[in-house]
Amino acid sequence: MDKLEAILENIEAPGDVKENIDLEKAEIYKLKDGLLALGKNFLLDGIKNRLFIFNKPSARELILKYIGRW
Numbered sequence: 001m002d003k004l005e006a007i008l009e010n011i012e013a014p015g016d017v018k019e020n021i022d023l024e025k026a027e028i029y030k031l032k033d034g035l036l037a038l039g040k041n042f043l044l045d046g047i048k049n050r051l052f053i054f055n056k057p058s059a060r061e062l063i064l065k066y067i068g069r070w
Contacts, residue, residue, distance in 0.1 A: 004028065004037050007046045017053060038064075 004023050011018075026039040035046035043052040043063050052063050 001028075004035055004044060004046060007035075007049055008044060008051070011049055011051050013051055017051075021051075 001023060008018060008021060008023070021042050021044070022039060023037055023044075026037040026042075026044070029036045029038070031047065033047045035044075037044040037046070038060060040057055041054060043054075043060055044050075045052070045067060048067075050067075054060065054063070
């Protein structure tokens with residue numbers, strides 16, 4: 001959890017966006033390259049330090065396919 005919080009702090013995003021991300025409720029996966037956190041409305045890619053925010057939970061699956069993590 002500490003690693004994901006550190007990754008989130010290093011990502012350039014508005015403060016209010018970062019505050020709305022709840023890592024405690026996220027599904028966290030340990031992949032061979034790093035960590036991946038999947039929330040209801042966000043995806044945090046710890047491998048390439050990317051944060052995706054979306055409105056529809058179904059978008060999560062599309063983003064996972066796009067970034068090649070699933």
